[in-house]
Amino acid sequence: QVTLKESGPVLVKPTETLTLTCTVSGFSLSNATMGVSWIRQAPGKALEWLAHIFSNDETSYSPSLKSRLTISRDTSKSQVGLVMTNVDPVDSATYSCALAAGTLIYFDYWGQGILVTVSS
Amino acid sequence: QSALTQPASVSGSPGQSVTIPCTGSSSDIGALNFVSWYQLNAGRVSKLILYDVRHRPSGISDRFSGSKSGITATLTISGLQADDEADYYCNSYTTSGTFIFGTGTTVTVL
Numbered sequence: 001q002v003t004l005k006e007s008g009p010v011l012v013k014p015t016e017t018l019t020l021t022c023t024v025s026g027f028s029l030s031n032a033t034m035g036v037s038w039i040r041q042a043p044g045k046a047l048e049w050l051a052h053i054f055s056n057d058e059t060s061y062s063p064s065l066k067s068r069l070t071i072s073r074d075t076s077k078s079q080v081g082l083v084m085t086n087v088d089p090v091d092s093a094t095y096s097c098a099l100a101a102g103t104l105i106y107f108d109y110w111g112q113g114i115l116v117t118v119s120s
Numbered sequence: 121q122s123a124l125t126q127p128a129s130v131s132g133s134p135g136q137s138v139t140i141p142c143t144g145s146s147s148d149i150g151a152l153n154f155v156s157w158y159q160l161n162a163g164r165v166s167k168l169i170l171y172d173v174r175h176r177p178s179g180i181s182d183r184f185s186g187s188k189s190g191i192t193a194t195l196t197i198s199g200l201q202a203d204d205e206a207d208y209y210c211n212s213y214t215t216s217g218t219f220i221f222g223t224g225t226t227v228t229v230l
Contacts, residue, residue, distance in 0.1 A: 037219065046123060047160075047209050049219040060217050063121055098166070105213050106156050106171040113164065 002026040004097050004111035012118050018084040022097030022111060029075045031055060035100040036080040037107065038071060040093040048093075051082060054104060087118045124149070124210050124222035131228040132200045140195040140225045142210030148220055150191035154213035157186060157195045160224075161206040169208075170195065197227065205229050 008020035022036065029036070037052040051071040052060045061069050070083040080097060094115045098107035125143040132138040142149070142157075149155055157170040168177055173193060174186040183198045193212075197204055210222035 039221075046224040047158075047166075047221040048123075049211075049221055052219060060219070062218065063216075094164075096166075103171065105154055105219070106168055107158070107166070108168055108177065110166045 002099065002101065002109045004099055004109055006095060006097055006111045006114040008095075008114055008116065010114065010116060012087050012116060013120050014088055014118055015086055018082075018087050018091070018116060018118075020082045020084075020095055020097075020114065020116075022080045022082075024078045024080070024099060027099065027101055027109075029055075029073055029078055029080070031101070033102050033104055035104045036071075036073070037098050037100075038080075038082045038095060039098055040095045041113075042090075042093040045093075050095075052105075053080060089118045092116060092118045121147075121214065121216075121218065121220050124212060124220055126208075126210060126222040126225045128223070129226045129228065131230055132197075133230045134200055134202065136200050137196060137198045138200060138227060140197075140208055140210075140227070142193045142195070142212075142222045144191050144193070144212055144220070146191060147216065148191075148212040148214040149188065149193050151215050152213055153188065155186070155188060155193045156211045157184075158209045158211065159206045160209065161203075166209070200227075200229055202229050 003025045038050040094113040096113035099109040101108045158166040170186040
């Protein structure tokens with residue numbers, strides 16, 4: 001059974017750096033045809049794609065957030081991380097990771113998400 | 121990149137069909153067939169229901185079907201059931217190597 005679980009701080013102050021971790025169980029992140037994205041949803045808003053990492057460690061970022069995001073993969077820990085710098089209250093949202101388990105770009109498995117609030 | 125455009129809500133009676141259009145641009149839906157649809161239910165975990173415009177993952181009902189014409193992809197739910205009530209999002213891979221979601225549609229079963 002494949003599961004994804006997000007972890008990180010639930011409260012971050014404006015201008016600080018947010019670091020999130022997605023731990024994947026039941027699936028190897030060394031798989032040659034996999035990809036993992038971070039996606040967020042602010043309260044009452046639509047899903048917003050943030051970043052993606054492919055099995056060859058190629059990365060892709062939302063153009064509007066590219067300067068503030070870094071996605072990385074640690075296959076030994078079965079984790080994918082996301083770093084967002086200089087957070088603002090508008091970054092308050094539920095952050096989820098999603099796994100494309102064999103298609104590179106279609107998200108077969110999703111985590112439950114972690115609600116992050118940016119507030120002083 | 122702006123979000124793909126979907127209607128905010130659609131509704132139908134049990135047994136009816138509903139369609140959800142998803143309009144993009146020549147850089148995403150219009151250029152590639154990498155369109156997918158996700159169902160976000162009350163449990164708030166998303167489920168992949170269509171990929172490559174019209175293909176269903178294993179276990180997804182054939183009541184869900186997809187199509188594409190030009191810059192618009194469409195999800196059709198036939199034989200509407202109560203447990204189809206959910207939010208639905210389209211997604212497209214883009215020519216820039218990024219992803220883009222739609223604005224989301226809430227399906228209500230009357």
